[in-house]
Amino acid sequence: MEHQQLSAANIGISDDIQWLSQFGASASGGVTRLLYTKEWMDAQLAVKKKMEAFGLETAFDDVGNVFGRLNGTESPDEVILTGSHIDTVIDGGKYDGAFGVLAGMLAIRHLHETCGRPKKTLEAVSLCEEEGSRFPITYWGSGNITGAFSLSDAETPKDASGISLREAMRQNGFGAGRYPAPLRTDIKAFLEIHIEQGQTLERSGKDIGIVTGIAGQRRYTVTLDGECNHAGTTSMKWRKDPLAAGSSIIHELMLSAERQPEELRLTCGKMTVEPNMANVIPGRIQFSVDIRHPEEDVLAAFHQKLVSIVENISRSKGVRPVIDEYMRIEPVQMNQTLTRTAAEAAKEQGADPEKIVSGAGHDAQMLGRTFPACMLFVPSRGGISHSPLEFTPAHQLETGVLTLANVLHKLAY
Amino acid sequence: MEHQQLSAANIGISDDIQWLSQFGASASGGVTRLLYTKEWMDAQLAVKKKMEAFGLETAFDDVGNVFGRLNGTESPDEVILTGSHIDTVIDGGKYDGAFGVLAGMLAIRHLHETCGRPKKTLEAVSLCEEEGSRFPITYWGSGNITGAFSLSDAETPKDASGISLREAMRQNGFGAGRYPAPLRTDIKAFLEIHIEQGQTLERSGKDIGIVTGIAGQRRYTVTLDGECNHAGTTSMKWRKDPLAAGSSIIHELMLSAERQPEELRLTCGKMTVEPNMANVIPGRIQFSVDIRHPEEDVLAAFHQKLVSIVENISRSKGVRPVIDEYMRIEPVQMNQTLTRTAAEAAKEQGADPEKIVSGAGHDAQMLGRTFPACMLFVPSRGGISHSPLEFTPAHQLETGVLTLANVLHKLAY
Numbered sequence: 002m003e004h005q006q007l008s009a010a011n012i013g014i015s016d017d018i019q020w021l022s023q024f025g026a027s028a029s030g031g032v033t034r035l036l037y038t039k040e041w042m043d044a045q046l047a048v049k050k051k052m053e054a055f056g057l058e059t060a061f062d063d064v065g066n067v068f069g070r071l072n073g074t075e076s077p078d079e080v081i082l083t084g085s086h087i088d089t090v091i092d093g094g095k096y097d098g099a100f101g102v103l104a105g106m107l108a109i110r111h112l113h114e115t116c117g118r119p120k121k122t123l124e125a126v127s128l129c130e131e132e133g134s135r136f137p138i139t140y141w142g143s144g145n146i147t148g149a150f151s152l153s154d155a156e157t158p159k160d161a162s163g164i165s166l167r168e169a170m171r172q173n174g175f176g177a178g179r180y181p182a183p184l185r186t187d188i189k190a191f192l193e194i195h196i197e198q199g200q201t202l203e204r205s206g207k208d209i210g211i212v213t214g215i216a217g218q219r220r221y222t223v224t225l226d227g228e229c230n231h232a233g234t235t236s237m238k239w240r241k242d243p244l245a246a247g248s249s250i251i252h253e254l255m256l257s258a259e260r261q262p263e264e265l266r267l268t269c270g271k272m273t274v275e276p277n278m279a280n281v282i283p284g285r286i287q288f289s290v291d292i293r294h295p296e297e298d299v300l301a302a303f304h305q306k307l308v309s310i311v312e313n314i315s316r317s318k319g320v321r322p323v324i325d326e327y328m329r330i331e332p333v334q335m336n337q338t339l340t341r342t343a344a345e346a347a348k349e350q351g352a353d354p355e356k357i358v359s360g361a362g363h364d365a366q367m368l369g370r371t372f373p374a375c376m377l378f379v380p381s382r383g384g385i386s387h388s389p390l391e392f393t394p395a396h397q398l399e400t401g402v403l404t405l406a407n408v409l410h411k412l413a414y
Numbered sequence: 415m416e417h418q419q420l421s422a423a424n425i426g427i428s429d430d431i432q433w434l435s436q437f438g439a440s441a442s443g444g445v446t447r448l449l450y451t452k453e454w455m456d457a458q459l460a461v462k463k464k465m466e467a468f469g470l471e472t473a474f475d476d477v478g479n480v481f482g483r484l485n486g487t488e489s490p491d492e493v494i495l496t497g498s499h500i501d502t503v504i505d506g507g508k509y510d511g512a513f514g515v516l517a518g519m520l521a522i523r524h525l526h527e528t529c530g531r532p533k534k535t536l537e538a539v540s541l542c543e544e545e546g547s548r549f550p551i552t553y554w555g556s557g558n559i560t561g562a563f564s565l566s567d568a569e570t571p572k573d574a575s576g577i578s579l580r581e582a583m584r585q586n587g588f589g590a591g592r593y594p595a596p597l598r599t600d601i602k603a604f605l606e607i608h609i610e611q612g613q614t615l616e617r618s619g620k621d622i623g624i625v626t627g628i629a630g631q632r633r634y635t636v637t638l639d640g641e642c643n644h645a646g647t648t649s650m651k652w653r654k655d656p657l658a659a660g661s662s663i664i665h666e667l668m669l670s671a672e673r674q675p676e677e678l679r680l681t682c683g684k685m686t687v688e689p690n691m692a693n694v695i696p697g698r699i700q701f702s703v704d705i706r707h708p709e710e711d712v713l714a715a716f717h718q719k720l721v722s723i724v725e726n727i728s729r730s731k732g733v734r735p736v737i738d739e740y741m742r743i744e745p746v747q748m749n750q751t752l753t754r755t756a757a758e759a760a761k762e763q764g765a766d767p768e769k770i771v772s773g774a775g776h777d778a779q780m781l782g783r784t785f786p787a788c789m790l791f792v793p794s795r796g797g798i799s800h801s802p803l804e805f806t807p808a809h810q811l812e813t814g815v816l817t818l819a820n821v822l823h824k825l826a827y
Binding site (some may be wrong): 016083089115199200201204216218220222230231233234235236237238239242244245247248249250251252255258259263265266267268269271272273274277278279280281282283289291294359360361362384386387 | 696
């Protein structure tokens with residue numbers, strides 16, 4: 002394929018993003034498509050239909066992932082897969098996930114039209130869950146492809162109204178053997194393109210980011226029990242004030258995080274205070290700690306740091322601490338051969354790609370544990386995501402799709 | 415009067431506290447008597463009736479304070495006033511306020527029975543508001559006696575259901591000129607006895623506290639506006655995290671408070687975080703700051719300290735601070751002659767009195783700005799107050815009433 006052929010094309014990605022955003026459109030201009038709801042199923046069926054219009058052979062699997070396939074001429078059993086997800090958070094944006102699904106389909110159509118049939122099989126995919134907004138489970142779609150999850154994991158998770166994941170699947174005809182089992186072994190590479198959800202590209206003025214790894218996450222709830230008391234009559238030296246202790250802990254954690262490598266992210270985003278009255282020394286506080294880094298060793302070391310800061314300060318302030326680690330997701334490195342190929346493709350597209358560690362989770366994190374995987378980022382204005390305000394200009398979306406097409410070309414033709 | 419006569423008496427204060435607690439009794443064993451409610455009015459009328467049974471001449475004033483008077487034989491126009499309040503917080507205890515009202519009545523009856531008529535007039539009072547639990551105004555009863563408030567101040571304050579203070583007064587027959595105006599100029603001394611609401615007496619093992627001054631209070635709401643963002647994708651160095659800034663501010667304030675004189679009390683009791691999600695850097699937090707000290711200079715200096723800590727840390731963390739001072743109550747010193755008299759009386763009662771600065775507000779704080787005033791404290795178990803768990807053993811209550819009677823004797827006989 003001539004590079005000029007790709008760069009000259011007008012892919013029309015902006016129109017398709019606008020088109021898909023009608024499914025589950027919210028009053029605020031955002032989108033709400035929770036897994037296995039009518040809005041989500043309508044969108045997934047619309048994507049399937051569009052794949053067919055693009056000349057792809059389509060199929061659901063038994064969890065609800067939908068694939069659009071362009072068979073390879075030489076090694077049809079070797080699949081280069083690309084896509085993302087169309088489920089959203091409540092009142093999310095038009096770009097998160099959706100862009101990657103549509104970009105994959107458009108890139109394959111464009112390659113087909115421009116370069117004919119590939120040697121290896123190209124598949125676009127709309128994965129059936131990534132956000133975990135309806136059920137307390139993330140990467141359900143991609144996890145069933147890798148074998149990290151199986152249908153038996155669908156019994157326990159329930160949504161806010163008590164409907165189980167299994168029941169929600171049944172309502173859409175999934176999970177009953179009507180479609181092929183989702184587990185796959187034929188995937189030779191997975192490529193996902195996504196808005197950055199951060200400001201690295203915007204600040205550096207670059208159009209394409211190449212993800213080298215996706216950070217691991219640990220999340221904790223820290224509870225500090227002290228002694229509720231009268232604000233006026235209790236001497237400072239007799240207090241067991243959990244908010245004073247918690248403030249010192251967060252202060253110390255932030256100082257400690259600043260001394261760590263740049264990729265470390267530490268967030269205390271949630272705090273509750275009891276009884277939460279201006280003239281009463283609190284009796285108990287709870288706060289969240291979210292730690293992310295692309296290396297497991299750094300996370301493990303910071304875990305120890307957290308424990309020692311919480312314990313030392315609690316002891317000196319006379320409060321009783323409990324640290325509950327309720328989430329641990331290990332980091333994943335992207336495939337180095339693929340990231341090199343992607344960087345080349347981006348340069349051919351005229352973009353000077355920026356290497357980025359993703360602090361947010363993505364389907365490529367799950368698929369990348371089993372298959373060679375790679376991610377491309379396009380800028381997102383102000384780094385805003387999960388909001389109706391998500392926005393990426395059309396020319397940057399186009400550059401993204403064309404870069405993705407170029408990578409697919411290098412892998413499949 | 416012989417001191418033996420007083421110390422030998424069994425005043426019966428515990429029974430009367432139990433009796434009064436039936437008015438507005440709550441399911442949890444506490445008491446709820448909000449100003450001008452039926453529960454409060456029933457209790458105030460019951461107090462009036464008991465004053466009459468004690469041989470006192472009773473009268474309401476036009477805000478609802480009720481007085482029980484024992485006229486002096488030589489200087490009837492010189493009044494020694496003693497009492498407290500019977501309004502409570504929601505689900506408060508049996509002792510706060512009520513003890514002082516009943517102790518005053520019982521002490522006067524006891525003096526009358528033991529020593530006959532005083533030279534100066536003795537008056538017991540049940541003041542009509544101290545807590546400010548129903549309306550956003552405190553010391554309404556005592557403030558109308560001193561002239562700090564007048565009936566025209568009753569138009570604005572409204573309770574949670576929108577009823578104005580004025581309307582609530584009308585519902586009970588007050589504020590319409592049916593009773594004498596509350597303003598007084600004939601008070602030569604005011605004495606209030608109260609549970610400590612702190613642990614000073616309990617820790618020192620003493621039965622009587624003599625209040626030397628009541629701390630001034632300043633209350634603030636500090637708002638910090640930052641930038642809400644993704645916990646995983648936003649570099650630590652680009653964050654404008656108001657919870658990180660607020661934690662450093664509270665940490666610094668507490669360090670600063672520890673370097674101040676022992677009487678300083680600094681409390682951050684309330685905090686709200688927006689949007690309050692574990693994986694989102696907060697956009698805004700608000701927290702309360704409550705500062706108390708018996709000297710205005712110390713409060714003014716700490717105010718400056720607060721402003722500079724908030725501004726410096728906010729600047730370095732990139733958040734925008736607003737400090738709203740929504741309450742300022744000046745400290746008041748108790749009358750030194752009266753505190754000496756009270757200390758003498760306590761020693762005669764066999765108590766080794768402890769000098770205490772009250773960190774809590776009391777009616778004596780309002781009355782003490784205009785008239786010579788003095789307060790006695792009895793211990794309160796665990797320093798607990800504003801709770802059904804309030805408790806003071808009978809023998810300590812008795813010692814309190816007898817000490818109060820002894821002070822009244824020194825002043826009026």
